[in-house]
Amino acid sequence: MKIKTLTIAAAISVALVGSAEARDQIRIVGSSTVFPFSTAVAEQFGKASNFSTPVVESTGTGGGMKLFCSGIGEDHPDVTNASRRMKKSEFDNCTKNGIDITEVKVGFDGIVLANAKSGADLDLTLEQLFLALAKEVPQGGKLVANPYTNWSEIDPSLPNLKIEVLGPPPTSGTRDAFVEIAMEGGCKTLAGAKELGLAKKACHAIREDGVFVEAGENDNLIVQKLEANPDAFGIFGFSFLDQNSDKVKGASIAGTAPEFEAIAAGDYPVSRSLYFYVKQQHVGVIPGIKEFVTAFTSDSAWGPDGYLVDKGLIPLPDADRAAMSQQAQGLQSLSM
Amino acid sequence: MTDTPANDVAARAEDRSAALVRKRYRAERRFRMYGLAAIMAALGMLTVLLFSIVSSGLPAFTTTQVALNLTFDAGDIDPDGSTDPAKLASGNYRGALLKSLRAEFPGAETRKGRRDAINMISNEVTFVMRDMVLADPSIIGTTQRVWVKSSADIDQLAKGSIDRALPESDRRVNNRQLGWFEKLEREDRVKTTFNTTFFTTADSREPEQAGILGAVVGSALTLLITLLLSFPVGVMSAVYLEEFAPKNRWTDVIEVNINNLAAVPSIVFGLLGLAVFLNFFALPRSAPVVGGMVLALMTLPTIIIASRAALKAVPPSIREAALGMGASRLQTVTHHVLPLAMPGILTGTIIGMAQALGETAPLLMIGMVAFIVDIPQSFTDPATVLPVQVFLWADAPERAFVERTSAAIMVLLTFLIMMNLFAVLLRKKFERRW
Secondary structure (H helix, E strand, O other): OHHHHHHHHHHHHHHHHHHHOOOOOOEEEEOOOOHHHHHHHHHHHHHHOOOOOOEEEOOOHHHHHHHHOOOOOOOOOOEEEEOOOOOHHHHHHHHHOOOOEEEEEEEEEEEEEEEEOOOOOOEEOHHHHHHHHEOEEEEOOEEEEOOOOEHHHHOOOOOOOEOOEEEOOOOOHHHHHHHHHHHHHHHHHOOOOHHHOOOHHHHHOEOOOOOEEEOOOOHHHHHHHHHHOOOOEEEEEHHHHHHOOOOEEEOEEOOEOOOHHHHHOOOOOOEEEEEEEEEHHHEOOEOOHHHHHHHHOOHHHHOOOOHHHHOOOEOOOHHHHHHHHHHHHOOOOOOO | OOHHHHHHHHHHHHHHHHHHHHHHHHHHHHHHHHHHHHHHHHHHHHHHHHHHHHHHHHHHHEEEEEEEEEEOOHHHHOOOOOOOHHHHHOOOHHHHHHHHHHHHOOOOOOHHHHHHHHOOEOOOHHHHHHHHHHHOHHHOOOEEEEEEEEOHHHHHHHOOOOOOOOOHHHOOOOHHHHHHHHHHHHOOOEEEEEOOHHHHOOOOOOHHHOOOHHHHHHHHHHHHHHHHHHHHHHHHHHHHHHHHOOOOHHHHHHHHHHHHHHOOOHHHHHHHHHHHHHHHOOOOOOOHHHHHHHHHHHHHHHHHHHHHHHHHOOOHHHHHHHHHOOOOHHHHHHHHHHHHHHHHHHHHHHHHHHHHHOOOHHHHHOOOOEEOOOOOOOOOOOOOOHHHHHHHHHOOOOOHHHHHHHHHHHHHHHHHHHHHHHHHHHHHHHOOOO
């Protein structure tokens, strides 16, 4: 009994002494889309420098912002990743807590609609995509529940196939970006939609009658399901298409196939920018932050020949990249 | 005439009873069949599950190596010939490697070719070269044949997970790389070895460098904290409730609440840990100490309930005999009841620990779902645990992580089976029946 008491006392004192130690590794939180890139840089950085390897946590963009903006001090993360730009409300929250931020745009990510190699080729406009997946569509001057069951009902040029789309759940950043870019984009150009109140947020509603199946956050799972069912389409990030090019192919949107060059040039319509944000107050307090930012924004990482491209990142154009890396390494403050 | 109706009744009654008996037997046989079918279905599903995990996980235990002639060019590695270790450590190993690759692979002169060549081998090779030079600076300026790890894509190709017959556009490995690889194969410079990396490193973004050790150490540290906290507290609560507490309404309320607590979803304990341990006590995120505390809360009810059952199973005659011999109640408990109940208590504890080992949800909340490359050294270092590692790898886009996910599940299952086996053995060996 005595020994046990001693062990417990020892464990507790170890814990207390441990927590009093200063943190010597960078802590990164945020988007699961940026996670594969951020971790790749963290690992390279840990190996090539004398600093400890940064710890990267995948919390989602919103969750990351909340943690990041909650305060200054080593209990709070130093960097947050985001698959969209910081919102004004999040910025205000950060400012309220006295945090100065440096914004770094790292590149692009495409969102693809893909099906099995053996399936039909599809070339859609955003409008057709909206008509296939929206909860309510305008018909005969009023809004009705989406009546389309086959692609060919939307447009005779499309294949006579049942519409069946697997996609991420609403908690996912990919879903957010998909509804904002693809659904809203299609809705905007649809004749007569605006008059019926279909604008902005109202366009985001995805049908719930079983045509769109929420397949979970795991994109690998969607790829496997597509392989098993050649008639179904899936929505996921470009890096998964890139890694599984022997199993699935991407549908063209507005005539542009989801290929590396097309996304990099901005021709492929469903793409978004990826960011990370640095807490300036932690630079010099937590060792290695400045060096980490330099490592991330060096051409051997995020350039067209860098290792991040192999992970599926689509780099910024050369001029933007040079400007951005200067801005990042100079730790310019973000204002909104 | 008078006999006939009676005979009829008797005959009918007999017939019916025989039929009823047969019907009862039939019903019993049916019932046994249902039971058997249920067990067979469960076993079948278990077999399918294990088969799919093992068959997809086994390839992860081997890895592909290729023999390369690496030139340790003095101009790149040690331009001023100082052999100062600090300078050697920061030499241009990538440059030296690229030169070696150019000599090795025809066509690697162009930018595209260079990338194809460098993607043939693991990106840890530059660090391997650095370590070789630091260990023995005399190899500078020489060419050495070194077995190096291939990249994950080449590994998949060697294992047959990438089909060589597919058209080039559908393949992760292009024709040039395939040509180089087949040349290496012809020259007998490709070998398959046991994947020691998988058991000696922590997580990595490169599948061929990723390992499970970081998660195993994280799990061990976390479970140690869980055991140290939940075992004494759990056993003491059980002893008090069972042996000392008066039986009144208050103890009833406590008992009901403990039982309820055992049924609370584990994510709730995670939220509690976030609010209390992280936000209020400002303990570090992602640390095994916090993970262990959260899991201890979750395991406590299991241990208390199992311990109480074990204490209840000790016959009252033991207590009465001890008290009759003049022992105090504390002596009765510590000298007689507790040792006799210990096998049952330990079994319950091990099962509780096994549950804690497989838990992911509460750890999500306290930041243990993170990418951590360094193996944790203390209770406050950032760490992940085994099931979280499975979760992280299942989400990774690289194809080679699929087999590693299954391999990690195999490691986790091995630990769970070992713990449960230990619990069964303990019970078999020490349990006493009265």
